[in-house]
Amino acid sequence: MTEYNFAYLDEQTKRMIRRAILKGLAVPGYQVPFASREMPMPYGWGTGGVQVSAATLVPEDRFKVIDQGADDTTNAVSIRKFFERTAGVETTEHTAEASVIQTRHRIPETPLSEDQILVYQVPIPEPLRFLEPRETETRKMHSLEEYGLMHVKLYEDISQHGAIATSYAYPVKVEGRYVMDPSPIPKFDNPKLSDCPAIQLFGAGREQRIYALPPYTRVVSLDFEDYPFEASKADHACDLCGAGDSYLDEVITDDQGGRIFVCSDTDYCRGRREAGHVGTQAQDAPMMTEARA
């Protein structure tokens, strides 16, 4: 055998996954079961996202992979190379140039457009899992819209921490119907889920679930009247590009506790720096992004 089938998976499998995707798009927020395949990478490395990407990609696509916002981590590089090899598609690190973006735990800062597809890697698709371990029961709760339990989780947060301490994988309600786990994106990204022009697809390989948000879907983060949802980030500007509106990573720079804050979205940060924006640390550490773990 000299060549992979386009995008690694066989055509029957891709059709099966596409059907699951279409069903997911037809019922936004509903978890569609699918026959997840073994992929040449371990669970937890994005097998769900990879299968959704494989079923979505066409030869004309330009593919981008981010891992917690960065294009240059092992995971991102591996998946990008995987599709370069198995699908022969072009790849890019520029959000605006990509037609399919596979992501782990972030939504790019650059607003997405109607001709883009965002594919999320999902570790645990069931938002009710930690409160109700029985899958039979959680499915029933979804079908009957019994979502009181979801608020119990938020209640617990407030009672223990004085505020809703859930800061990632923050549960949302889709089109007033299904409660959905948006994958472990920071809650800072939650508002970007709603009314997004791009198609958003969610794949959980180990859990064998696919769900989706069609373009311009209304997505509301759950909250209490007296404790409304707040998209939060470090109260700082990016030390490299000076951006005050992007999600930041905190990077320890020395053994004395020195730290800087940098954009988690590397493409966004580089774009701003190329456009001449400068943060407080930019002169000292121009290549800081490359130094990150």
Place this chain on the structure above:
Amino acid sequence: MIEIETVSKQFTLHNQGGAVIPVMEGASLSVAPGECVALTGSSGAGKSTLMRMIYGNYLAASGRIMVGGVDVARAEPREILALRRETLGYVSQFLRVVPRVPTIDVVAEPLLALGRPREEAMDRARDLLARLNIPERLWSLSPTTFSGGEQQRVNIARGFAHAYPALLLDEPTASLDAANRETVLCLIEEAKARGAAIVGIFHDVEARARVCDREIDVSVFTPKAA
């Protein structure tokens, strides 16, 4: 107020070879409002059995037991419960209460069950407990640890908390000292004065003579041994 017609009673002991023991036959009596009738007869003649049938505690085998318009022999449990709540009081020889409930609450309960305001019920309970010489320091304790005489007085206080139109008294003056006995007899006289129909068992002959208008010997209802 209380009309009993040809009531019979037998016990069937299924676990002792199905022995059938007839204990009463053709019992009839009637008590008017304001009247007190004493049940007499030797021990085992069926005084308590008859009284328990009137209260619905024993099931009559046949006949009619009308109390305030309800046939206790045939009524649904909820009808009997309503009757007991509103119309028919019973002072038994033994106090039966939920453990750990304060005495004052035990006495006030019949009024609370009728939906009376808590303060009114408590006032009435305090008044009765004081009249019956239960020391105030005991009111907040459960009566389960009290002496026999104290328990009996708590029982009486509870039985007289609500002004029942019909009252059953089983040895109300037993094991009481002279002063408390006097108080109980006064309570009975007051109840008669307000028009209560009373059926009582009194071994205390003087007490019986003082408060009872008539005596009925229940031995005449005892079935002749076959």
Place this chain on the structure above:
Amino acid sequence: MSPQPLLQVRDITRFYGTRIGCRDVSFDLYPGEVMGIVGESGSGKSTLLGCLAGQLAPDAGEVLFDTRTDGPRDTLKMSEPERRMLSRTDWAFVHQHARDGLRMGVSAGGNVGERLMAVGARHYGDIRDQAVDWLGRVEIPADRVDDRPTAFSGGMQQRLQIARNLVTGPRLVFMDEPTGGLDVSVQARLLDLLRGLVREMGLSAIIVTHDLAVVRLLADRLMVMKDGHVVETGLTDQVLDDPQHGYTQLLVSSVLQV
């Protein structure tokens, strides 16, 4: 006296294969009434309770519940969402083992608040106030509101379960051996609490137990079951003091005197 029964049970029958779980059980329960179901293990009392509470599907029979909006309706013919809604609002179920009825990983306040949130409460402060109020009513100190039930004693867990069930003001409470497994002293306190709540809230209740002392204190009327059949019914004290059926006589005479 209310003219309309809250619950009308007609010929409830449930088989386990060829074995009888319970057979042809019928009764009416009126608002404010507390009914005890007694019998030994395997007598069918828990099967019956399960059928009444919608947890088991009987093979035959009707369970008509007087709903707030539509009057009497057969809960067995209701759609599952309707039935589940009922069991979150008008019904409550107190399990023998508190851990079956509580979320052990959720604080006391969250446990009590869940039913409120399930019916749409979305104001944290209000939910918490109600939770604290209910903890007080079941004699759990307010400062335990953020503790998990795992840190509670058995009696406290059971009281918490009761608070969790009653917070939405149900009209019918099913209880399966509510005092089973508790120390005698704890039982007494729980019984007193239940009596008070039943009276204050005008609750109707069906209590399954094998403890005759419990029904004497809590139940207005009694149903005695043996081998899946009802052998005797009546006023609680009448059934206990003047039992008519041989089995009831055996049951009553078998109670140890203290």
